[in-house]
Amino acid sequence: MLNIRPGLCILALMLTLNAAVLRADEAALIQRGKYLTLIGGCNDCHTPGFPESGGSIPEDQWLTGVPLGWNGPWGTTYAVNLRLLLTSMTEERWLKFAHEIKARPPMPSWALNAMPEEDLRAIFKFVNKLGPGGSVMPPYTPPGDLPKTAYIEFVPKSPKP
Template sequence: MFRTALIIAAATISTGAIAQDAEVSVANGERISIIGGCHDCHSAGYSESNGKIDPATALKGNPVGYNGPWGTNYAVNLRLVVAKQSEDEWVQYLKTFQAGPPMPWFNLHAFHEAESRSLYQYIKSLGEPGDPAPERLPPGQTPKTPYLVFAPPMMPK
């Protein structure tokens, strides 16, 4: 009973399918990409549209930079990342990779294998990888793109 209720309550997402937790599917990958927050940073315009996934730009990277003590970097084009890896390589990669801030790479190490596989299949299903996000810049260079500043707060004296 309880399990049935959970499944019925699962999100219906834009692929029109109901995603169930443990299955490997594109629909589940889409759901994981939403609750994992991937679109927040890796899909241009996603946050500005209050969370509408635009198939033309989904996970193709973001031209709005993150500027901090590390310089300026950009959420990369994830379609290009999966284009260079097999599904098995991606599963291993998500367990071990590290990236610069503000990428929360440590959270991705907690993905279950079925979740990583679903996410891979979803990203692949999005189609043409398109172009890379802008190149990262070293500290001290002013970006030519819009950017967000990640700086320590000004503390009162």
Template structure:
């Protein structure tokens, strides 16, 4: 029979071993669970609204196989005109660590959305796995245009109108 001290050291040894081998990390998920979580996060975060042509106007009635191929509809504001990238092509060229780095890096508006910034590495890796499972497809999105450069594609203007400061200045 072990003494309480030996038992305590045994428990501490197991705990140290678990920490050293990464057993304290996030629970491992099956591939199917990871893909389902990635799909869910893409829908919940609204990724398709911009990165899937026709998704928002159709109320989300676009088959998964057409998701995340980018769009020619740009977003124009003080930064110029940016376009929703073809995530399927982009992620096909990145490994997991490159994706995590890219997802955490500054991007042109309207990205990164606050939902992307709030995600854990495990969330982002689930998204990565789901997008990679779809396979590379489609064409690259148009290149962003600098401020003042005319574009020939459709775009959504992201310039606030009727801000309170402007309204106050007009009444004085």
């Protein structure tokens, strides 16, 4: 019994250290997710008032979706609520979804398609740390149908001669 104890103590210490390392890894991944969300421009379209405020919207309001339509030849799209979307998915489902997504403009699907798994996991962890929040955004409206919300006309215009 007496000579088992030191072994148990070492084991307990190793488990504690291991848990601490895992927590530190998780925290680093969440921080990276926040960084990628910022430089990936996700807030620019998916967070209400973000560009207008010079990026000073509090983190707990990030990525809740914007009910302002983007109207163009593709119809009218809305930057969805990523908080509700990502907290309703498993991490594995998100990886597949993000790699295969082909959304309508102006969503830069190619940015998500190009992200390595590690980066997508980081974004997933960050959004899940924020948790669900906000409400579901209006549905996509096909070309020709008038949007039921305020919208931005995303069509190039030539100067009048």
